[in-house]
Amino acid sequence: xxxxxxxxxxxxxxxxxxxxxxxxxxxxxxxxxxxxxxxxxxxxxxxxxxxxxxxxxxxxxxxxxxxxxxxxxxxxxxxxxxxxxxxxxxxxxxxxxxxxxxxxxxxxxxxxxxxxxxxxxxxxxxxxxxxxxxxxxxxxxxxxxxxxxxxxxxxxxxxxxxxxxxxxxxxxxxxxxxxxxxxxxxxxxxxxxxxxxxxxxxxxxxxxxxxxxxxxxxxxxxxxxxxxxxxxxxxxxxxxxxxxxxxxxxxxxxxxxxxxxxxxxxxxxxxxxxxxxxxxxxxxxxxxxxxxxxxxxxxxxxxx
Amino acid sequence: xxxxxxxxxxxxxxxxxxxxxxxxxxxxxxxxxxxxxxxxxxxxxxxxxxxxxxxxxxxxxxxxxxxxxxxxxxxxxxxxxxxxxxxxxxxxxxxxxxxxxxxxxxxxxxxxxxxxxxxxxxxxxxxxxxxxxxxxxxxxxxxxxxxxxxxxxxxxxxxxxxxxxxxxxxxxxxxxxxxxxxxxxxxxxxxxxxxxxxxxxxxxxxxxxxxxxxxxxxxxxxxxxxxxxxxxxxxxxxxxxxxxxxxxxxxxxxxxxxxxxxxxxxxxxxxxxxxxxxxxxxxxxxxxxxxxxxxxxxxxxxxx
Numbered sequence: 240x241x242x243x244x245x246x247x248x249x250x251x252x253x254x255x256x257x258x259x260x261x262x263x264x265x266x267x268x269x270x271x272x273x274x275x276x277x278x279x280x281x282x283x284x285x286x287x288x289x290x291x292x293x294x295x296x297x298x299x300x301x302x303x304x305x306x307x308x309x310x311x312x313x314x315x316x317x318x319x320x321x322x323x324x325x326x327x328x329x330x331x332x333x334x335x336x337x338x339x340x341x342x343x344x345x346x347x348x349x350x351x352x353x354x355x356x357x358x359x360x361x362x363x364x365x366x367x368x369x370x371x372x373x374x375x376x377x378x379x380x381x382x383x384x385x386x387x388x389x390x391x392x393x394x395x396x397x398x399x400x401x402x403x404x405x406x407x408x409x410x411x412x413x414x415x416x417x418x419x420x421x422x423x424x425x426x427x428x429x430x431x432x433x434x435x436x437x438x439x440x441x442x443x444x445x446x447x448x449x450x451x452x453x454x455x456x457x458x459x460x461x462x463x464x465x466x467x468x469x470x471x472x473x474x475x476x477x478x479x480x481x482x483x484x485x486x487x488x489x490x491x492x493x494x495x496x497x498x499x500x501x502x503x504x505x506x507x508x509x510x511x512x513x514x515x516x517x518x519x520x521x522x523x524x525x526x527x528x529x530x531x532x533x534x535x536x537x538x539x540x541x542x543x
Numbered sequence: 544x545x546x547x548x549x550x551x552x553x554x555x556x557x558x559x560x561x562x563x564x565x566x567x568x569x570x571x572x573x574x575x576x577x578x579x580x581x582x583x584x585x586x587x588x589x590x591x592x593x594x595x596x597x598x599x600x601x602x603x604x605x606x607x608x609x610x611x612x613x614x615x616x617x618x619x620x621x622x623x624x625x626x627x628x629x630x631x632x633x634x635x636x637x638x639x640x641x642x643x644x645x646x647x648x649x650x651x652x653x654x655x656x657x658x659x660x661x662x663x664x665x666x667x668x669x670x671x672x673x674x675x676x677x678x679x680x681x682x683x684x685x686x687x688x689x690x691x692x693x694x695x696x697x698x699x700x701x702x703x704x705x706x707x708x709x710x711x712x713x714x715x716x717x718x719x720x721x722x723x724x725x726x727x728x729x730x731x732x733x734x735x736x737x738x739x740x741x742x743x744x745x746x747x748x749x750x751x752x753x754x755x756x757x758x759x760x761x762x763x764x765x766x767x768x769x770x771x772x773x774x775x776x777x778x779x780x781x782x783x784x785x786x787x788x789x790x791x792x793x794x795x796x797x798x799x800x801x802x803x804x805x806x807x808x809x810x811x812x813x814x815x816x817x818x819x820x821x822x823x824x825x826x827x828x829x830x831x832x833x834x835x836x837x838x839x840x841x842x843x844x845x846x847x
Binding site (some may be wrong): 240327328329414423424425426444446447448450456457458459460461462464465466467468495498499502532536537538539541542543 | 803
């Protein structure tokens with residue numbers, strides 16, 4: 240029994256109104272696996288890096304009990320690199336540099352020891368590669384969660400629709416839900432998207448929280464209002480990782496557990512944005528996490 | 544003991560992607576008093592119309608138990624008229640016509656029978672007139688709620704700041720909170736605005752719900768995800784009217800009751816947008832209202 244996370248493990252250079260970083264470790268699989276590791280101790284990653292990736296950086300996964308057997312290290316090649324600059328409102332950003340490097344020919348390898356995968360997190364990556372991972376699992380995982388973005392809707396919609404058919408939970412933001420469905424109303428968008436394959440749809444609305452849809456029900460989760468968002472990079476990946484990590488821990492998939500999983504994912508995402516990169520996410524205590532979850536309870540509860 | 548609502552009673556001509564109306568009855572005081580009347584039977588309005596306003600339209604207030612002694616009817620003058628066209632996303636609109644008419648020299652008269660006012664709703668209107676109403680109350684009401692908009696921040700900021708000092712609860716949208724405070728973060732904006740006078744601030748976020756702030760606490764209320772928004776006109780006024788009407792009914796002002804008041808106000812606002820103008824709002828049963836409130840409970844509850 241394990242939770243396998245596929246996605247990028249990469250270098251980011253980030254500029255926000257609060258400062259800028261050199262190359263730091265980032266990537267969807269990094270954020271998602273770190274987040275999942277707070278709830279589930281059998282988290283394993285599938286990803287690729289170049290030999291510019293330092294041993295200490297890889298050791299950081301081990302410190303969180305994350306299995307890196309599926310992390311390929313390509314000799315003589317460089318890791319995926321992304322550089323971006325956030326605008327003052329932190330809701331929009333410019334990509335300054337994208338160097339695909341090792342990602343250009345990424346052929347995901349699923350180690351034999353990963354074939355016990357019950358929970359599969361497909362972090363943001365080309366839909367083709369996401370699909371390959373599903374196909375390489377000898378037994379279909381109990382739950383497949385997929386994160387994606389508008390970029391793939393622009394350039395690989397057919398692949399994306401193929402992959403969406405094979406999954407259980409899709410996580411996208413509100414603009415992406417509108418783009419994917421061609422509907423402005425999120426309720427109508429959700430109805431259309433649920434007909435494309437997934438049984439559950441999570442629409443991430445950033446500072447406005449998230450919506451969970453299945454055929455019959457909707458759950459509206461709040462976001463924690465924050466005085467400062469220091470660096471939003473990886474918040475969506477952290478949310479998704481926390482979400483699936485919590486579900487792997489409780490081991491039972493139903494709407495009620497999904498609601499809680501969204502709260503736990505949102506709690507971790509709210510930590511993620513407090514510092515640059517994974518800095519905050521790497522060093523949380525269980526008490527910090529449970530206190531933050533309680534803040535979500537206090538924030539949204541009422542008794543009628 | 545009564546709830547006095549001041550604001551516009553007016554004609555609107557509305558165009559949305561779903562259709563358009565001739566001149567129909569609208570105005571902040573109309574929506575707010577109708578909403579309040581579902582919870583509280585001592586609702587009274589202060590407003591002004593011209594003699595183009597029909598007797599049937601005035602009778603509609605009476606049918607909801609709303610006292611119109613404070614509704615001035617100006618002979619030989621015309622009622623305030625607004626015409627607007629909503630864009631496809633329903634979140635933005637163009638004003639086509641604004642005819643101030645009777646509103647140009649509106650001097651609010653508070654009938655003696657209104658001096659038992661405990662709850663005062665200052666609907667969107669010039670801050671100067673809102674202030675006059677407060678001053679003409681012989682005894683300060685127990686709770687003063689004020690709604691306003693960016694227009695007054697643009698042209699009458701000093702008056703607005705003067706009036707805000709005198710109230711208990713301010714309701715504005717997120718863009719207006721940012722404009723009023725000069726802060727992008729809504730948490731920082733709220734801290735600044737609470738220092739301007741009000742003890743409570745409600746930030747309305749439309750389809751993303753609402754936030755209630757006081758010095759120590761924050762409450763995040765969901766919005767009901769709707770498949771169709773037919774006509775958003777008056778939703779904010781309806782929300783504010785439902786909010787203060789519910790508080791007048793329970794009669795005790797604390798954070799917990801305010802949270803419920805926001806849910807009740809949101810429930811009425813969710814009806815308001817389902818048809819043109821006040822059509823839906825005029826004909827709700829108690830069961831429809833309580834069922835809708837239950838939808839809000841189901842939408843946002845989770846158990847950790």
